[in-house]
Amino acid sequence: QITIPVGVNIDGDGRSITTIHSTYPATGGSYDYWINLVSATENTNGNQFIRNVTFDGSNTTCFNGIFIKARGNVAIYNCTIKNFKLPGVYWKGSLQSYGVEPIAYSVGNTFYNNIVDNCSNRMYPDSISNGGSGGGLLWISGQQDMIIHDNLLSDTSRVNGRNGDIIFSVEGNLKGLKYYNNESWIDPNISTLSGNVPWNISLEFWNDRGGMEFYNNIFH
Numbered sequence: 001q002i003t004i005p006v007g008v009n010i011d012g013d014g015r016s017i018t019t020i021h022s023t024y025p026a027t028g029g030s031y032d033y034w035i036n037l038v039s040a041t042e043n044t045n046g047n048q049f050i051r052n053v054t055f056d057g058s059n060t061t062c063f064n065g066i067f068i069k070a071r072g073n074v075a076i077y078n079c080t081i082k083n084f085k086l087p088g089v090y091w092k093g094s095l096q097s098y099g100v101e102p103i104a105y106s107v108g109n110t111f112y113n114n115i116v117d118n119c120s121n122r123m124y125p126d127s128i129s130n131g132g133s134g135g136g137l138l139w140i141s142g143q144q145d146m147i148i149h150d151n152l153l154s155d156t157s158r159v160n161g162r163n164g165d166i167i168f169s170v171e172g173n174l175k176g177l178k179y180y181n182n183e184s185w186i187d188p189n190i191s192t193l194s195g196n197v198p199w200n201i202s203l204e205f206w207n208d209r210g211g212m213e214f215y216n217n218i219f220h
Contacts, residue, residue, distance in 0.1 A: 001033065001034060001035075001036060002034065002035045002036065003036045003038070004035065004036065004037045004048070006039065006044060006045065006046050006047060006048060006071070007046070007047050007048055008048055009048050009049050009050065009051075010035075010049075010050040010051070010053060011049070011050075011051055011052060011053075012051070012052040012053035012054075013052060014052050014078075015052060015053060015054045015078060015079055015080045015115075016054075018052060018053045018054065019053070019054040019055075019056060020053060020054070020055055020056070021056045021058055022034050022055070022056065022057050022058050022065075022084075023058060032063040032064060033063070033064045033065075033066075033067035033090070034055075034057070034063075034064060034065055034066070034084075035055075035065065035066045035067070036067050036069075037066070037067065037068045037069070037071050037074060038067065038068075038069040038070065038071070039069065039070040039071045040070070040095075041070060041095075041104075042070045042093065042094065042095055042102050042103055042104035042105075042106070042142075043070065043071075043072050043093070043102075043104040043105060043106050043107055044070055044071050044072070045071075045072060045073050046068075046071040046072060046073050046074040047073050048073075048074055048075075049074070049075040049076070049077070050066070050074075050075070050076045050077075050079060051075070051076070051077050051078045051079060052078050052079070053079050053080075054079065054080040054081075054082070055079065055080070055081045055082070055084075055088075056082055056083050057082065057083040057084035057085065057119070058083060059083050063084065063085045063086065064084055064085070064086060064087060064090060065081055065084045065087070065088045065089055065119065066081070066088070066089045066090070067089075067090050067092070068089070068090070068091045068092070068106075068109065069091075069092045069093075069095075070092070070093065070094070070095050070102075070106065071106060071109075072105075072106040072107040072108045072109055073107070073108040073109070074109050074110075075109070075110045075111075075112075076089065076110070076111050076112075076114060077110070077111070077112045077113045077114060078113050078114070079114045079115075080114065080115040080116075080117075081114065081115070081116045081117075081119060082115075082116070082117040082118050082119065083117075083118050083119070084118075084119040085119075085121055086119060086120050086121045086135040086136075086164070087119050087120060087135060087136055087137055087138055087139045087168065088116045088119035088137050088138060089111065089116075089138050089139070090138075090139040090140075091106065091109055091138075091139070091140050091141065091142075091143055091146070092139075092141050092142060092171070093105050093106035093141060093142020093143050093144075093173070094141065094142040094171075094173070098171060099141070099170070099171045099172065099173075099207070100173075101142070101173045101207070101209075102142040102173065105142055105143060105144035105173075105175060106142055106143050106144065106146075107143075107144045107145055108144075108145060108146075109143060109146045109147075110146070110147045110148075111138070111146075111147070111148045111151065112147065112148065112149045112150050112151065113150050113151065114151045114152075115151070115152045115153075115154075116137045116138065116151065116152070116153050116154070117137075117153075117154045117155075117157065118154070118155070118157040118158065119137045119155075120135040120136050120137050120155050120158075120163060120164030120165065120168070121135050121158070121162055121164060135164035135165065135168055136155070136164045136165030136166055136167050136168030136204065137153050137154075137155055137164075137165070137166055137167070137168075138153075138166070138167045138168070139167075139168045139169070139171075140167060140168075140169045140174065140177075141169060141171030141172060141173055141174070142171070142173050142174075143173075143174050143175070143177060144174075144175040144176055145175070145176040145177075145178075146174070146176075146177045146178070147177075147178045148167075148177070148178070148179045148180075148182065149178070149179070149180045149181045149182060150181045150182065151182045151183075152182075152183055152184075153166045153182060153183070153184040153185070154184070154185045155184075155185065155186050155187065156185050156186065156187045158187075160187075160189050161189070163186065163187035165186075165201045165202065165203070165204045166184045166186060166201075166202045166203060167179075167202075167203045167204065167205070168204055169203075169204060169205045169206060170204060170206050171206070171207075172205060172206035172207030172208060173207050173209060174205065174207075174208055174209060174212065175209040175210060175211055176210070176211035176212070177211075177212050177213070178212075178213045179203070179212075179213070179214045179215075179217065180213070180214070180215045180216050180217060181216050181217065182217045182218075183217070183218040183219075183220075184202055184217070184218070184219055184220065185220040186200055186201075186202055186219075186220070187200065188200070202219050
């Protein structure tokens with residue numbers, strides 16, 4: 001695992017040039033993260049960026065790619081993020097338990113000009129602690145004024161029933177999110193796997209707190 005302090009950037013020479021392959025084993029269940037930007041105080045100012053890199057989870061050997069917790073003002077752009085079990089990037093604003101509204105929302109995080117592919121596992125037939133029944137390419141919760149734009153997001157590579165959402169926000173608690181100029185692909189197959197039915201949702205947002213805007217996107 002790699003822990004990134006505030007104010008520290010990851011800056012590559014371009015996603016076609018700089019590739020980081022994960023060989024980190026998926027041993028810690030769905031809470032196992034490869035690159036961690038985690039703070040102990042909600043809405044800590046990260047003042048940092050990640051750009052111009054391809055992150056490859058080595059065909060889902062690694063559970064999760066980038067984890068940003070209780071930290072704002074983090075920009076991820078011009079990156080390719082692929083082949084993580086679930087998800088490619090997870091933003092969690094709250095230090096509380098799953099789904100609890102943060103006391104101080106993470107403000108000003110951005111995600112743009114990225115390619116994300118093959119980073120979800122909705123109906124994996126195993127316990128939730130081992131990568132269970134939910135998931136999407138991106139997980140988002142506890143954010144304020146987050147901007148997601150001009151990304152290519154594809155979730156069609158896995159076997160029947162295991163492709164999840166484009167964005168998974170069942171934890172929810174979002175204010176003022178803007179999602180625009182993105183193009184996304186989901187699996188059209190709705191057959192069952194282990195008795196479950198995939199829901200084929202592009203964007204799944206719960207507990208919205210207002211000011212959400214979605215425009216000029218293409219959904220396949």
